[in-house]
C-alpha cells in the first residue's frame with residue numbers, strides 16, 4: 001500500500017480512511033489487541049494520545065507487533081513530545097493547537113504533523129510554516145460544519161480533519177464537505193470496551209467508520 005512505499009505525508013494520514021481514531025490507553029496490555037481490532041475493521045492510522053503515562057509504551061508495542069497499523073502520536077504539545085513519540089515508533093503526529101516550535105520539532109523528527117487550528121489566524125500561521133493538512137479542533141464546539149463552509153472561500157487550499165464532538169451520528173455531515181479529508185474522534189475506542197476486552201465491538205465500530213462516504 002502507498003503508505004509504505006514513499007515518505008508518509010499528513011495528507012496520506014488523512015486520506016487512508018474516513019476516520020482517525022483518537023485513542024486514550026491506560027494499560028499497555030490493551031494496546032496490541034486494540035490496534036489489531038481497528039485494523040480488522042479497516043482503520044490503520046491510529047492516533048494514540050500522549051495523555052497517559054503509558055502512551056509511549058503503548059506506541060512501542062503497536063509499532064513492534066502490529067505491522068499493518070501506522071501508529072501516530074496525539075496531544076503533541078511540545079518539541080520534547082515530538083521527539084519522544086518518534087523514538088517510540090510513532091510515524092505521524094497530531095497536535096491540539098499549533099506553534100512553529102512544535103512544527104519544527106516534528107519536521108526534525110521526521111513526523112508528518114496535523115496541526116490543530118480553530119481560527120483564521122491559526123490557519124495562516126500553520127500555512128506560513130508549510131502546513132496545509134490541518135486538524136480543526138475542537139470542531140463542533142468551535143463552529144462545526146458552518147465554520148468549515150466559511151473557510152472554503154479564503155482557505156480553499158486547506159484539507160481539514162475536524163475533531164472534537166464528532167461521532168457516528170454527525171460524522172457524515174462533516175465528511176460531505178469538500179474541504180474535509182477525514183474526521184477524528186474517540187468514539188471508535190470506548191473506554192468500557194477496552195476495560196472489558198471487547199475487541200469485536202471495536203472492530204464493528206471501525207468497520208462502520210470505514211464505510212462512511214467521503215466526497
Ligand SMILES: O=C(O)C(=O)C[C@H](O)[C@H](O)COP(=O)(O)O
Pocket residue numbers: 022049051074075076094095096116137163164165166184185186187
Ligand atoms: O488529545 C488531543 O490531542 C486532542 O486534541 C483532543 C481530541 O482530539 C479530542 O478530545 C477528541 O474529541 P472527542 O472525539 O470529542 O472525544
